[in-house]
């Protein structure tokens with residue numbers, strides 16, 4: 385790999401040496417920043433991006449132990465462990481050379497140097513830096529891949545005419561690398577569709593990285609997406625590779641994109657336009673190559689309002705727009721979905737397969753499913769656990785008696801009831817002002833309040849309640865909200 389466009393930082397207190405090196409490296413097409421004061425190293429590394437450091441070992445007058453060189457070597461590696469450092473000295477001996485390598489230097493040059501050898505050493509140092517940086521990115525990507533391997537293969541059910549139309553679009557869009565925006569209520573299967581697009585795309589052997597923008601706190605947004613350098617802020621104890629870089633070569637799924645505040649939308653837009661990210665506290669732009677799929681449950685009118693969403697960002701992310709119909713508009717899919725989930729949970733709980741009564745199926749098809757496929761899935765899970773006979777009846781699904789009506793109290797054994805009880809996570813805050821001490825009622829009231837306060841935004845309500853979105857969904861379902 386030729387790295388002739390690389391950039392070197394050379395630190396030596398001898399101006400003649402710096403001039404000689406500058407002339408030599410210029411001829412070789414290597415950019416070099418020369419510096420005579422080593423204490424400027426931290427600042428320089430912060431301000432500029434370098435691919436290798438050439439460091440003298442002795443700075444104090446008369447010094448020849450190399451002690452300062454070792455000290456600055458440690459400092460450089462603390463700041464950027466991927467950077468290759470070459471030490472140089474006029475007093476070098478094998479012992480110092482060995483010690484320098486042990487402490488993390490990648491090579492050692494004796495003064496006066498041979499031009500050819502110096503250039504060759506610098507070239508391999510720059511290549512080493514590049515591969516260390518690539519390895520860090522690969523590590524992050526591998527983590528994502530390993531997480532994907534842990535996930536069971538997702539089965540996509542969608543035989544209804546409305547879903548068939550969506551799947552035709554998926555078919556056409558998937559191989560094109562076009563950015564896709566998926567719109568739909570919570571639980572309609574936006575992530576399932578995003579994974580399907582990835583699976584059918586040219587990037588299918590690469591990683592699929594899902595980022596729930598609604599779950600990232602505002603102050604961690606940049607660090608999570610773009611990464612950070614060690615020391616960029618108090619908690620940045622190590623370098624961190626951002627999710628955008630981890631998704632390199634693959635598909636990046638940005639869920640709940642409608643939740644981003646406007647100023648974060650600007651940051652995201654500029655990254656998408658320039659196709660590079662600069663980690664927080666860093667200075668080296670990292671090129672990114674991702675296929676972007678975004679999703680939101682925000683109604684389209686709101687998304688098209690400049691007060692809520694940057695329209696230039698919208699144009700960038702919605703080359704193809706898919707609208708997932710709510711489950712109530714595709715009741716034809718319900719039998720297949722129920723059969724699929726019944727099989728899934730019977731296997732999971734090692735329960736013999738059960739049948740479904742006609743009445744139960746009719747009730748499931750007639751219900752308006754405000755929580756969509758996710759809620760249906762949970763209802764089936766509960767029925768599988770609680771249903772006593774060989775045939776599951778309508779009552780086993782704990783459906784509200786009329787659409788929008790109050791749900792039956794969830795049985796003690798339901799998965800929802802198995803979730804942490806209210807009170808363990810702050811859900812009973814202010815219980816005394818609610819006029820009742822019945823735990824279930826209080827929980828429902830608190831959740832309703834949180835949802836009202838955040839205009840139905842699940843991520844924000846969950847964050848305020850101090851629980852995960854999944855946990856909030858379970859509770860909403862339990863209370864028929």
Ligand SMILES: Nc1ncnc2c1ncn2[C@@H]1O[C@H](COP(=O)(O)OP(=O)(O)OP(=O)(O)O)[C@@H](O)[C@H]1O
Pocket residue numbers: 538539540541542568569570571572573574575576577639679681757758761
């Ligand atoms: N067509 C489908 N076939 C099989 N399972 C589905 C389908 N659609 C959704 N599901 C299941 O429903 C649940 C919710 O799906 P998913 O997470 O994709 O919805 P979402 O729209 O992304 O939700 P949210 O808006 O909350 O992010 C998942 O468990 C998923 O497996």
